[in-house]
Amino acid sequence: MSNNTTNINQEKKLFDQEVIKEIKAQKERWQENTVKGKVGEGDYYSDSGIPIDLLYTPEDIKDIDYLKDIGFSGQAPYVRGVYPNMYRGRLFTVRQIAGYGTPEDTNERFKFLLKNGATGTSVVLDLPTIRGYDSDDPEGEGHVGAAGVAIDSIEDIEALYDGIPIDEISSNIVTHLPSTTVVIMAMFAAMAEKKGIPLEKLSGTNQNDFLMETAIGSSLEVLPPKASFRLQCDAIEYASQNLPRWNPVSYNGYNLREAGTTAVQEVACAIANAIATSEELIRRGNNIDDFAKRLSFFWNLFNDFFEEIAKCRASRLVWHEVMKDRFNAQHPKSHLMRFHVQTAGITLTKVEPLNNIARSAIQGLAAVLGGAQSLHVDSYDEAYSAPTEESALISIRTQQIIQTETNVVNTVDPLAGSYFVEHLTREMAQRIRDYIAEIESKGGIVSVVESGWLHREISDFAYEMQKNIENGEHKIVGLNYFPSEQSETKVEVFRYPESAERRQKEKLQKLRAKRDQAKVEAAINVLREKCHEDVNLMPYIKEAVLAYATLGEIEEVFREEFGLWQFPLA
């Protein structure tokens, strides 16, 4: 029996063992006689620390069983892509983030982007909204309508999507935190119902990652990790039962990476969070296949071109393993890791900012070669301000050039079979599995946040990286490598509409004056009680937003009922 298995396995290897032996021998001779030790100075590593050889051969992937380990697109183990025909079936969605000022201001930008070829909307919220404060709250001073759009009530969501066909194009909402997500998702669903659009027709994504609340971004008032994680799960569970085409979570590797992690840590933390979510929803009585097919991910692609492509491929493989082996998911869609990519904001320089167009294009190309489902290409002026209309247009054009002029979308996973890329994919997958195991050995993703371990990992990486930039070990063109001789670059900066705060406050005052206060209080009180029960809070939040309770009022309930947590940084 065991002999048989071995024979079958051997037959399925890509290369004949004798050929591998010969290649190995020839490579040794080549190294000795041709390369003669001239392999470059020092050691070569990928950005996440994988040693890189001078040259790869079939020997480096001799253990691969093609059908089992790589396979076909749209089939297990999904290394080559989640859909059979990939970009021939549907091009990646050109998604550019917009969001500033009042909902009315952002609505105009939406319409501009859609007119110019964007195929979905993507909105970023201002900090008071993300952190659960109304526009007239003193905590929000100086932030209203800056770096994102202000949302206070369901009226604002209605204004934001006025004239946008939300039943036809997908809506991405960068809600960041679960506490924001539950409110905004409730508003979005309630708005659709008021418009007569069935919830089944709504497609889109919101972020909803408790790591954003408790590890990646700090703030004045932070909910405890367990509470934030509960709200994350509430949103996912509610959507799985009511919004079948909605992705209620986009596990945010992106911002972990911006804060300070390797590509391996980025993917591992996101998957560890998805594992914890799945365990919790199963505890609540859901079946894995009820919700797993709508879990989505969000990656950050830096400049290490091949490592990033390998990461995308490896992440699909590891997710498939988790779903199949650990959760025994049956529905094929539960095994698909679908992800959005944004190019790496932190790799963009302030010096010679136009160079950023090249960086972002290279990162965007890696995303497409990695099989991303949607893409946001950062604009060259990000180290100065939020993108101007002009720079946002260059980002869209960059995506369109990749889509139509390079022909890279014509065949599936074109780098498959590269000895290097396949080797790197396996290495990345193993390191991702190892880091997930490390997180789980410390009690899982919620525990490593509670203990501050994850914060230390991020902080240590950021600190070491800064040292490496300052000592020149990590080279950045124009900064510490061929330092720029341009004294000052004049970049037109985007200015947030100054009147936004005033306009938003006025609307809010009017709303508070005209709504039925008793109805608001009743809904808020029910929500308050339910916070202490083992129930999903979404239906109660939806009742509150329909009564015109504001986002800040609802989140104040969370702060009061769940308490606040001391962010473990020093």
Place this chain on the structure above:
Amino acid sequence: MQIKVVMSKLGLDIHWRGALVVSRMLRDEGMEVVYLGNQFPEQIVDAAIQEGADVIGLSTLGGNHLTLGPKVVQIAREKGVDALIIMGGVIPEDDIPALKEAGIAEVFGPETRIESIADFIRSHVKNTIA
């Protein structure tokens, strides 16, 4: 005497990477740094008083530099705090004159070498050697 810095994220701005890395590297430069996390101007000044800080470091990328930055200076001076007040983050060049006018001693953008922040602090903090 060791230079003492209180470092704070300004208001709601969530991006802690820069503030924390600068804090750690100023410690490497021999300074004592108290990282306050996110705070509003009033609390930042109170912390500076409590800690007897020589320097107040403010970090923001959220676009609140013009509204909250000058407020820190104003409250500090009202309360008799003469600490050096500096700022870092993504801040448009055009806004820097207004910040300096308001009493922010220096504004450090992305790509600043941390040792140049340390040098600036050492040469501007009165009667202290670190």
